[in-house]
Amino acid sequence: AQSVTQPDARVTVSEGASLQLRCKYSYSGTPYLFWYVQYPRQGLQLLLKYYSGDPVVQGVNGFEAEFSKSNSSFHLRKASVHWSDSAVYFCVLSANSGTYQRFGTGTKLQVVP
Amino acid sequence: GGIITQTPKFLIGQEGQKLTLKCQQNFNHDTMYWYRQDSGKGLRLIYYSITENDLQKGDLSEGYDASREKKSSFSLTVTSAQKNEMAVFLCASSIMDRDAEQFFGPGTRLTVL
Numbered sequence: 565a566q567s568v569t570q571p572d573a574r575v576t577v578s579e580g581a582s583l584q585l586r587c588k589y590s591y592s593g594t595p596y597l598f599w600y601v602q603y604p605r606q607g608l609q610l611l612l613k614y615y616s617g618d619p620v621v622q623g624v625n626g627f628e629a630e631f632s633k634s635n636s637s638f639h640l641r642k643a644s645v646h647w648s649d650s651a652v653y654f655c656v657l658s659a660n661s662g663t664y665q666r667f668g669t670g671t672k673l674q675v676v677p
Numbered sequence: 678g679g680i681i682t683q684t685p686k687f688l689i690g691q692e693g694q695k696l697t698l699k700c701q702q703n704f705n706h707d708t709m710y711w712y713r714q715d716s717g718k719g720l721r722l723i724y725y726s727i728t729e730n731d732l733q734k735g736d737l738s739e740g741y742d743a744s745r746e747k748k749s750s751f752s753l754t755v756t757s758a759q760k761n762e763m764a765v766f767l768c769a770s771s772i773m774d775r776d777a778e779q780f781f782g783p784g785t786r787l788t789v790l
Binding site for chain 2: 570573596598600606607608609610613615654658664665666667668669670
């Protein structure tokens with residue numbers, strides 16, 4: 565069975581501070597992992613994805629994520645957040661056996677002044 | 678670029694009513710998806726289709742029917758709306774690769790009175 569866990573439903577950070585949003589996955593094979601973002605009143609957009617190679621992948625708007633096979637994790641990071649980063653972030657797993665991707669429950673990020 | 682259009686934007690129904698949601702994409706993508714988004718539960722896959730006239734059940738297919746009569750369109754029917762149900766239904770499309778980015782529509786917001 566495959567699953568994705570985002571343990572933090574809400575995260576609040578100050579503008580300019582660093583950010584880490586956590587994602588843990590459960591899958592015995594080689595995972596393909598994604599982060600999507602849903603800005604207020606907008607559709608979901610892909611931030612970044614990982615399927616092989618360098619475990620640190622770069623995405624749009626200064627986001628990056630690090631894959632760890634030993635920890636079954638794919639945490640999202642940003643060095644300095646801006647108020648416009650306030651959104652809901654979804655971690656997503658694509659397993660080998662299925663043709664569809666599994667979404668985590670999402671983390672709502674609020675950036676405060 | 679392309680676009681995904683979902684109609685209607687807002688749908689209000691009565692308990693027990695059959696309701697149909699429509700999705701159109703002009704990406705020429707093979708695969709299309711219907712998700713349900715509830716607060717705090719992330720996105721749950723209802724149905725997906727890997728090609729015209731194909732239908733595959735997702736994790737939440739009970740209570741729904743789907744139809745893919747053309748490559749560009751994918752419809753979802755709520756077979757019997759549940760009282761006080763509120764959710765957003767998202768349509769997405771992608772090419773048929775495991776690492777493929779999904780492109781999302783703006784959603785249909787369902788309210789059942």
